[in-house]
Amino acid sequence: MTPPRDPSFIRPPPRATRIAPSPTGALHLGNARTFLVNWALARRSGAKVILRIEDLDGPRVKPGAIEQTIDLLTWLGIDWDEGPFIQSDDLTPYRQALSGLAAAAMAYPCELTRSQIEAAASAPQEGVHETPFPASLRPPLLPRAFDDESTNWRFVVPQIDIEFDDLFHGPQRIAPAASVGDFIIWTKRAQPSYQLAVVVDDARQGVDFIVRGDDLLDSAARQALLYDALGLPRPRLLLHLPLVLGPDGKRLAKRHGDTRLDTYRSRGVRAERVIGLIASWCGVGGDLKEMSAAEFGGALTVSTIPRGPVTFGPREDAWLCST
Numbered sequence: 001m002t003p004p005r006d007p008s009f010i011r012p013p014p015r016a017t018r019i020a021p022s023p024t025g026a027l028h029l030g031n032a033r034t035f036l037v038n039w040a041l042a043r044r045s046g047a048k049v050i051l052r053i054e055d056l057d058g059p060r061v062k063p064g065a066i067e068q069t070i071d072l073l074t075w076l077g078i079d080w081d082e083g084p085f086i087q088s089d090d091l092t093p094y095r096q097a098l099s100g101l102a103a104a105a106m107a108y109p110c111e112l113t114r115s116q117i118e119a120a121a122s123a124p125q126e127g128v129h130e131t132p133f134p135a136s137l138r139p140p141l142l143p144r145a146f147d148d149e150s151t152n153w154r155f156v157v158p159q160i161d162i163e164f165d166d167l168f169h170g171p172q173r174i175a176p177a178a179s180v181g182d183f184i185i186w187t188k189r190a191q192p193s194y195q196l197a198v199v200v201d202d203a204r205q206g207v208d209f210i211v212r213g214d215d216l217l218d219s220a221a222r223q224a225l226l227y228d229a230l231g232l233p234r235p236r237l238l239l240h241l242p243l244v245l246g247p248d249g250k251r252l253a254k255r256h257g258d259t260r261l262d263t264y265r266s267r268g269v270r271a272e273r274v275i276g277l278i279a280s281w282c283g284v285g286g287d288l289k290e291m292s293a294a295e296f297g298g299a300l301t302v303s304t305i306p307r308g309p310v311t312f313g314p315r316e317d318a319w320l321c322s323t
């Protein structure tokens, strides 16, 4: 396995990163870890930090959720140099990107429902939550006008392997044609999908260093295809962190209890305690101890982050609440 690499030691250093919360669910301990690691590595390597609120492609954003997200990031000690940019403020750049892809016969409208797609897929795929879009359902590829925003649009996925190097996971080789097929880049809710929005924004905001959960490792390959199709440079440095898991080994979720930052804060837990727990999840320091964001940032290196999953259970909850 290739050793993890720390962006602070890479030349030339990264220019810009983004902290990109989705205000569709309240910030929980898992997101807090990603954002804090992202911020700390950016500050140490001198990269500009951009705050981008990703409020597209999700359930409706609850009133006040954006303000609460920003307030909690500040409470943790995270700061930024630009933003907040709010994706829903202006859909023009995403529309332009889609128009370009449609005109180049690289995107097409698709009204098929999930059950129609599943029925057309050759065999049910065990353990795969999303049925890959079968190539047989792709219409003839023609230059088109992006003239209907209220239907799904799919991207024409080429039969190629995408290779990239992840700072944490090492070399990757992923074939999106086999894993997802032609994926949705515009949704019938008249909004770009996450995949398109993230590529357009990372490119126009000059982001060359990305930190996020490794549930998105696969998405990085889809995004690489979009960068190539749009003629945009791919981000240079990618770091996908293992997710925080519950005691049952499953991704931290509501069933593991209320791990929202806001809940801990309202119970009187100090930000330094939350950061201390996050530090222990990153192999920083020995025993659990309180720490400021700046102390965490000074001590963190990518090589100490555990290779395996980190877990949150009753012991960690008890430590947070024992102030």
Ligand code: GLU
Pocket (backbone or CB within 6 Å): 020, 021, 022, 054, 198, 211, 212, 216
């Ligand atoms: N908005 C996404 C999230 O909160 C992050 C997506 C990304 O970093 O590319 O999970």
